[in-house]
Amino acid sequence: MKLYNTRTRGVEEFAPLRAGEVRIYVCGLTPSAQAHLGHARSFLFFDVLRRYLAHRGYRVTYVQNVTDIDDRSINAARETGEDYHAIVERYYAEFKEAMRKLGVAEYDHEPYATRYIEPIQAMIRELVAGEHAYVARDGIYYRVSTFASYGRLANRNVDELEAGARIEVDEQKEDPLDFALWKFAKPGEPEWPFEPYGAGRPGWHIECSAMARALLDPAGKGFDIHGGGADLIFPHHENEIAQSEPLMARPPMANFWVHGGLLLFDNRKMAKSLGNFEPLCDLLARHDPQAIRWLFLQTGYRKVMNFTEDSISAAALGLARIKAAYRSAAPTTDGELEGSPELDARMEAALDDDLNTAAALAVLYDVVSREAPSRERLAYWLGVLGVAPDESWLEEPAARLAPDFIDRLQRALREARIDAAHEAIEGATPLEAIERVVALRDDARRAKDWPASDKLRDALQRCGIDVKDSKEGSSWSVAASTP
Ligand SMILES: [Zn+2]
Structure with missing residues (x-):
């Protein structure tokens, strides 16, 4: 399998450091506010990566941390008067439900920073002993000048970085690039004792270095994959490397550094200040979560992706095609997982290529349009992509319609004076009838016959069928409140 490695800036053949085993650390959420879809994108990618590595036969250990002590959650606690633990727990529980x-x-391990204070302090002691860190009036800082390859991951030189860095008025550090490992206690903030230096709380970067070492690499010989969103490359991941590697028996800290691309919303970053913020849990209430996942799978994980309401409708349409194929596929009779050598080979070729999920979906579309893979094999590969079919996939979408659906649709079409449509559904099953009317409406839209298109949509709607349009075509669903 080939994977893009930020550390070497190239696509490389992936091989684990220990035979048969892959160790992954991904920087998790800072639950100081509600999560949005941008937070979720890279976590969804890493979920596919670990599923695929498991398919390839590796035993995967996946660690994703929780930054449960942070300036933002402390500020939120100060503003609302709520305990910061309660804030973190609430937002994190909401995030886990969305996931x-x-x-x-x-995850195999879900370390909370505040439960790793001892390993964090041990690491800071080692860095101070090696003169990679120094004690200042307001905290303990990492001395960047002691780490010669600082900036290598981000591909930036120190002079350039120095020019962009600054010292905040309340910071007592030697150099603008130095960063806090430990912040001495301030009144009203959570604190932990730390002899002989002084009580306080850890900085964000050291938390990840210490938890990764404790859970994946106590021997200091490196682990396989360190991941996160592309916005974490600098300074967070650069700083993790600077903290970890001087203490290791055999650097690098991680063999592969893997980063997911950013997500834009109507071509902008999502932010409360921009007025386009939608919490992840609200978005999931409006859309089928599997369709959202399908949408991410359609785009390469490293690309900047633009999320629009249209794009989610198109993804739902694509997923509906696969669901229909799944419904009509024959279950394997002997109950065994019957391999489908062609499907397997093509899916592996796609995913071996830097986890090209877009190519994998193209393989699925192609396979279901030409042959009938067994339902189990299709389900297996959908499972590798994290879109596992459930009971609802076998339900005919039209099963929830009233028994007299055809009569009612015919009446509605007759009243709308659309004879062609009325004739087209003569003798059809409900499913065929809907497909035919939607197709006629697509024809009308292509011919820019908007009155006919509107009438056909109204007729369907009156019979409990919602139609959604996007650039790629129209999709339909049975309305939640079917008459
Ligand atoms: Zn991290």
Whole structure:
């Protein structure tokens, strides 16, 4: 399998450091506010990566931390008067529920920074002993000048970085690039004792270095994959490397550094200040979570991706095609997982290529349009992509319609004076009838016959069928409140 490595800036053949085993650390959420879809994108990608590595036969250990002590959660606690633990727990529980809906598998380890204070302090002691860190009036800082390859991950030189850095008025550091490992206690903030230096709390960067070492690499010989969103490359991941590697028996800290691309919303970053903020849990209430996942799978994980309401409708349409194929596929009779050598080979070729999920979806579309893979094999590969079919996939979408659906649709079409449509559904099943009317409406739209298109949509709607349009075509669903 080939994977893009930020550390070497190239696509490389992936091989684990220990035979048969892959160790992954991904920087997790800072639950100081509600999560949005941008937060979720890279977590969804890493979920597919670990599922695929498991398919390839590796035993995967996946760690994703929780930054449960942070300036932002402390500020939120100060503003609302609520305990910061309660704030973190609430937002994190909401995030985990969203991940569950999106089909993200449970992590093997989910370390909370505040439960790793001892390993964090041990690491700071070692850095101070090696003169990589120094004690200032307001905290303990990392001395960047002691780490010769600082800036290598971000591909930036120190002079350039120095020019962009600054010292905040309340910071007592030697150099603008130096960063805090430990912040001495301030009144009203959570604090932990730390002899002989002084009580306080850890900085964000050292938390990840210490938790990764404790859980994946106590021997200091490196682990396989360190991941996160592309916005974490600098300074967070650069700083993790600077803290970890001087203490290691055999650097690098991680063999592969893997980063997911950013997500834009209507071509802008999502932010409360821009007025386009939608919490992840609200978005998941409006859309099928599997369709959201499908949308991410359609785009290469490293590309900047633009999310629009249209793009989610198109993804839902694509997923509906696969669901229909799944419904009509024959279950394997002997109950065994019957391999489908062609499907397997093509899916592996796509995913071996730097986890090209867009190519993998193209393979699925192609396979279901030409042949009938067994339902189990299709389900297997959908599972690798994290879109596992459930009971609802076998339900005919038209099963929830009233028994007299055809009569009612015919009446509605007759009243709308659309004879062609009325004739087209003569003798059809409900499913065929809907497909035919939607196709006629697509024809009308292409011919820019908007009155006919509107009438056909109204007729369907009156019979409990919602039609959604996007650039790629129209999709339909049975309305939630079917008459
Ligand atoms: Zn981190």
